[in-house]
Each structure stands twice: as C-alpha cells, then as structure tokens.
Amino acid sequence: xxxxxxxxxxxxxxxxxxxxxxxxxxxxxxxxxxxxxxxxxxxxxxxxxxxxxxxxxxxxxxxxxxxxxxxxxxxxxxxxxxxxxxxxxxxxxxxxxxxxxxxxxxxxxxxxxxxxxxxxxxxxxxxxxxxxxxxxxxxxxxxxxxxxxxxxxxxxxxxxxxxxxxxxxxxxxxxxxxxxxxxxxxxxxxxxxxxxxxxxxxxxxxxxxxxxxxxxxxxxxxxxxxxxxxxxxxxxxxxxxxxxxxxxxxxxxxxxxxxxxxxxxxxxxxxxxxxxxxxxxxxxxxxxxxxxxxxxxxxxxxxxxxxxxxxxxxxxxxxxxxxxxxxxxxxxxxxxxxxxxxxxxxxxxxxxxxxxxxxxxxxxxxxxxxxxxxxxxxxxxxxxxxxxxxxxxxxxxxxxxxxxxxxxxxxxxxxxxxxxxxxxxxxxxxxxxxxxxxxxxxxxxxxxxxxxxxxxxxxxxxxxxxxxxxxxxxxxxxxxxxxxxxxxxxxxxxxxxxxxxxxxxxxxxxxxxxxxxxxxxxxxxxxxxxxxxxxxxxxxxxxxxxxxxxxxxxxxxxxxxxxxxxxxxxxxxxxxxxxxxxxxxxxxxxxxx
Numbered sequence: 001x002x003x004x005x006x007x008x009x010x011x012x013x014x015x016x017x018x019x020x021x022x023x024x025x026x027x028x029x030x031x032x033x034x035x036x037x038x039x040x041x042x043x044x045x046x047x048x049x050x051x052x053x054x055x056x057x058x059x060x061x062x063x064x065x066x067x068x069x070x071x072x073x074x075x076x077x078x079x080x081x082x083x084x085x086x087x088x089x090x091x092x093x094x095x096x097x098x099x100x101x102x103x104x105x106x107x108x109x110x111x112x113x114x115x116x117x118x119x120x121x122x123x124x125x126x127x128x129x130x131x132x133x134x135x136x137x138x139x140x141x142x143x144x145x146x147x148x149x150x151x152x153x154x155x156x157x158x159x160x161x162x163x164x165x166x167x168x169x170x171x172x173x174x175x176x177x178x179x180x181x182x183x184x185x186x187x188x189x190x191x192x193x194x195x196x197x198x199x200x201x202x203x204x205x206x207x208x209x210x211x212x213x214x215x216x217x218x219x220x221x222x223x224x225x226x227x228x229x230x231x232x233x234x235x236x237x238x239x240x241x242x243x244x245x246x247x248x249x250x251x252x253x254x255x256x257x258x259x260x261x262x263x264x265x266x267x268x269x270x271x272x273x274x275x276x277x278x279x280x281x282x283x284x285x286x287x288x289x290x291x292x293x294x295x296x297x298x299x300x301x302x303x304x305x306x307x308x309x310x311x312x313x314x315x316x317x318x319x320x321x322x323x324x325x326x327x328x329x330x331x332x333x334x335x336x337x338x339x340x341x342x343x344x345x346x347x348x349x350x351x352x353x354x355x356x357x358x359x360x361x362x363x364x365x366x367x368x369x370x371x372x373x374x375x376x377x378x379x380x381x382x383x384x385x386x387x388x389x390x391x392x393x394x395x396x397x398x399x400x401x402x403x404x405x406x407x408x409x410x411x412x413x414x415x416x417x418x419x420x421x422x423x424x425x426x427x428x429x430x431x432x433x434x435x436x437x438x439x440x441x442x443x444x445x446x447x448x449x450x451x452x453x454x455x456x457x458x459x460x461x462x463x464x465x466x467x468x469x470x471x472x473x474x475x476x477x478x479x480x481x482x483x484x485x486x487x488x489x490x491x492x493x494x495x496x497x498x499x500x501x502x503x504x505x506x507x508x509x510x511x512x513x514x515x516x517x518x519x520x521x522x523x524x525x526x527x528x529x530x531x532x533x534x535x536x537x538x539x540x541x542x543x544x545x546x547x548x549x550x551x552x553x554x555x556x557x558x559x560x561x562x563x564x565x566x567x568x569x570x571x572x573x574x575x576x577x578x579x580x581x582x583x584x585x586x587x588x589x590x591x592x593x
Contacts (some may be wrong), residue, residue, distance in 0.1 A: 046176040070105030079132030111147035123177040156190035199234040237276035246320025287320030329366035334409025410450035503535035
C-alpha cells in the first residue's frame with residue numbers, strides 16, 4: 001500500500017474542471033512542472049547511486065529517484081551474494097527511456113567507470129575488498145574486483161598448499177590488493193595476506209610457549225619424501241621420516257595422510273624458533289623394551305628383509321626391532337659373495353639368533369645354521385679315495401679350486417690334473433663353471449678344505465711307460481714347442497719328453513725345427529718325476545762311435561801281423577804271454593760252468 005502522507009496537494013488545482021472531466025491547459029502545465037520538479041535530474045551516461053527496491057533470481061529493480069525504476073540483470077551482482085533490498089548500489093544510465101519507456105541501467109558499467117580509481121585507492125589504503133572468483137587460469141585464479149579482472153596467484157589463496165582450485169570458483173572472498181601495473185592495468189590480489197595477518201598473532205603466542213618434550217595437536221599439512229609438515233595452529237613443524245615410526249619407513253604416506261590430526265612431541269627448535277623438529281614415534285615406547293624377555297641366543301625367529309647391503313641384510317622381526325644377517329652367516333660356503341645372491345628386500349625369512357644385546361639394542365642372525373654343517377661328518381660323506389663330481393670355482397697358478405657342495409671346497413694341485421701332460425696353468429686343462437671328476441686325496445678338517453686329484457681316477461700310465469721308454473730305446477717324436485733351454489717332444493701314447501739344444505743338432509750340423517718329426521733316443525727316464533730326456537744327435541753320434549770301434553777292432557789283426565816280423569825272442573815272449581792269458585780264460589770258463 002502506497003504511503004501518501006508526504007505528498008502535498010498541488011496548489012491552484014481546478015477541481016470543478018476535474019469533476020467535469022476536463023482540466024485547463026494552464027493547470028496541466030503546472031502539474032507537469034510540479035511532477036518534473038519532484039524527479040531527479042539525470043542524463044545519459046551518468047553514474048548515480050540507486051536503491052534496491054526489489055529483486056529475484058534473475059533481476060534487480062533499482063530506484064534512482066527518476067520517473068521510472070530501472071531493471072538490472074542479477075548476473076551483474078554475482079560478486080556480491082549478500083545483496084538485499086534497501087542496499088545502495090551505483091548504476092550507469094545507458095538510456096533514460098527506451099522504446100518501451102523503460103529506464104535502462106547498468107551496474108557493471110558503473111563499477112567499471114570507477115573501478116580503476118577504487119582499486120588504486122584500495123592498494124594505497126591497504127583496504128580489504130570483496131571479489132568474485134570467476135574461473136581458474138594458469139598458476140591461479142581470475143577474480144572480479146570492482147568490475148576489473150584481477151589475478152589471484154595459487155600461492156596467495158591460502159597459507160597451506162591448495163590441492164583443489166576448483167572449490168574456490170564461484171565464491172565471493174575478501175582480498176587485499178598487493179600489486180598494480182599501471183602501464184598494463186594489471187591487478188594482483190591476495191587472500192593469503194589476510195590469513196597471515198590473522199595468524200601472525202596466534203603464531204607469536206604459540207612460539208612463545210614452545211618447550212622441548214611438549215606434546216601438541218597438529219594437522220598434516222604437507223607430505224614429502226623426507227618427512228611430514230605439521231600445522232600447529234599458525235606455525236609449522238617437521239617430522240623427519242626417521243621420527244615417524246620406530247620401524248623403517250620407505251614412504252611417509254604409509255604412516256599419515258593429508259589433513260589428519262595427530263599428536264606430536266617437540267624434539268628441538270632453533271633460537272629464533274623458526275625451525276621446529278617434531279616426533280611421532282617418541283609418543284610410543286621403544287619396541288626393544290617390549291621385546292619378549294624370554295628370547296635368547298639360539299632361538300628361531302621370523303622376519304622381513306627391510307634393507308639390503310653387500311655385506312648383509314637387515315631383518316625386521318618386530319616393528320622397530322631389526323637383526324643383521326651377515327653374508328658370512330648366509331651359507332657354509334667360504335666363497336666371497338654378495339648378500340643379494342641369497343635374498344632381497346621384502347623376503348620373509350627364518351633365522352637363528354646368534355647374538356643378542358638388549359642394552360645396545362643389537363642382534364645378529366644367521367640362516368646357514370638352519371642346515372647341518374657339512375664338515376661335521378666330512379670323513380663319512382667324503383672319505384679319502386672316494387670319487388665325486390665338483391664345480392670349478394677359480395684358478396691359481398698352482399691349482400684349481402672346486403666346490404663339491406655348498407660349503408665343501410677342495411684344491412686340485414696342478415700336478416694332480418694329468419699323468420702325462422705338462423700343464424703350465426690350470427686354465428689350459430679346464431674352465432671356471434665346468435664340472436670335473438675328482439678323487440679325495442686328503443681331508444683338512446681344521447681349515448675346512450679337501451686335497452683332491454683328477455689324474456688319480458685313472459691308473460698311472462708311467463708304470464707301462466717304464467717298460468716302453470727304456471734307456472737307449474729309440475722312438476719317433478715331433479717337436480711341439482721350442483724354448484730357450486730346449487724343446488718339448490711329443491712321443492707316442494701322448495707322452496712328452498724334453499731335449500736340450502745340443503741334443504737337437506742333426507747329422508748335417510743344422511738345428512731341428514718346430515713341428516719336425518725325428519727319431520729320438522731315450523737318455524734318461526725318471527718315473528718319480530715323470531721326466532723323459534731325449535736326444536736326436538745321440539743316434540748318429542753313437543753310430544759313429546760304434547763304427548769307430550769296429551774300425552779299431554778290424555785294425556787289430558793287421559797290427560799283430562806286423563809284430564810277427566819282429567825278432568824271435570820277442571815273439572816267444574809275446575806268445576807265452578798270450579798263451580797264459582788263453583789258458584786263464586779257458587779255466588775261468590770251466591769254473592763258470
């Protein structure tokens with residue numbers, strides 16, 4: 001219902017004419033002047049203040065004191081969700097009267113016309129202003145302030161990292177203008193600055209009361225690979241990954257999650273109290289204190305491999321309680337190996353407690369003790385003379401190291417590889433990783449090593465060679481290697497002999513060459529040292545000597561004939577002497593018979 005009490009009657013109104021259905025021209029003009037005088041005088045493109053007199057979801061009706069009210073779309077007021085009837089708003093007059101006689105207003109243009117002055121004013125006065133978050137953009141958000149599109153960096157939205165920017169779109173929030181580029185008319189605003197100012201007072205209050213050992217409630221603010229940042233109500237602290245749990249932690253997310261509220265204890269802080277070290281595991285007893293008091297050396301335990309190193313593996317038998325299995329306790333084998341050859345992180349293993357020190361909180365474990373020591377009954381399993389197959393592990397200049405089974409090693413001396421071959425290095429005979437047949441020659445239980453042989457698996461051919469390569473016997477041979485000291489000769493049956501340079505001279509005076517096939521005479525045979533000394537030159541030298549002896553013997557009768565021509569007295573004497581000798585020889589022969 002309209003309120004008429006403030007409306008004054010028009011002076012000089014002709015009521016008679018009105019009742020008669022008419023009005024004088026003079027009275028009408030007076031009435032129009034009076035009506036016009038009661039209206040505000042406005043012009044197109046002016047910016048004036050108006051009052052909201054009605055509103056719905058689509059439109060806002062604004063009265064500027066003109067003869068008609070203006071209608072403005074509600075979308076122009078979305079930055080201000082608190083708008084209500086009676087509020088004063090600035091409007092831009094686009095047209096005093098359109099074709100329908102309607103007053104055309106714009107709030108958006110009114111804001112824009114004054115916005116640059118107002119935004120500069122807000123920066124200078126550090127004024128808190130309202131803005132409407134329109135949308136997301138690279139690195140932050142676009143905010144409508146006074147009709148200007150301002151930039152809100154992601155780092156300036158809140159004091160804590162923002163994980164979901166979309167939740168802010170469409171919200172009206174308070175901001176401070178922090179930067180203006182006058183040339184490009186760019187505006188940067190911050191919501192974080194308002195929060196920081198509010199939190200600074202709380203922060204000072206919290207910091208002033210900090211003490212080591214104090215337990216506080218905080219909220220998980222951020223999780224990194226090295227620890228967790230906790231918001232203590234305006235001041236942040238860090239729980240290092242090693243202080244999250246008594247057990248090993250590979251990822252802090254295994255222990256806490258974002259926005260989780262947890263109790264923490266203050267471990268340390270610097271003099272200015274800018275860095276605060278917090279602990280979570282310290283709020284629970286150390287696991288070693290809760291370890292079964294009856295656990296002792298020799299007991300079997302089960303656990304999970306949590307860390308691997310070349311020298312061993314750390315096994316967690318209870319949260320925060322670990323034992324070390326040294327690589328030497330993983331196998332009875334004495335070969336140097338890496339712990340990774342036996343297990344990996346995550347493996348469930350059973351082990352035996354070897355040492356236990358509760359005061360030092362240390363424990364050593366072993367897994368080879370779960371199997372019998374192969375050297376306990378070595379004499380029964382591998383008696384002297386027994387034959388086995390072993391794996392070649394490595395070489396030395398003097399022999400081959402082999403492994404019959406895990407933990408049982410042996411050495412085949414180079415001299416026990418072959419009866420006949422002259423082996424300079426074991427690699428000429430076999431290869432690492434190959435299998436080789438062996439015979440146990442000797443057991444050294446103290447040093448946990450067997451003396452083994454390979455050639456002993458066959459009969460000693462030198463017993464036969466002794467009858468074949470007799471001294472002065474001649475055999476065909478091939479020179480297979482020339483050395484400074486002589487040559488190696490390949491004989492039949494795979495036997496090798498040796499000849500010095502002087503015994504390699506041929507009859508024509510030349511030296512025998514590599515791969516040359518010649519007859520050789522055995523001048524020495526040593527069964528014990530398995531050595532045969534040969535000579536080629538002896539063959540023709542001995543023939544020459546024999547020929548010389550034969551010539552000497554043939555020359556003897558001629559010499560005797562010449563003696564017969566000597567005086568008689570001498571012949572008689574000589575004859576007597578020879579006769580006596582013949583008689584003695586005949587007597588000796590008879591006695592022999």
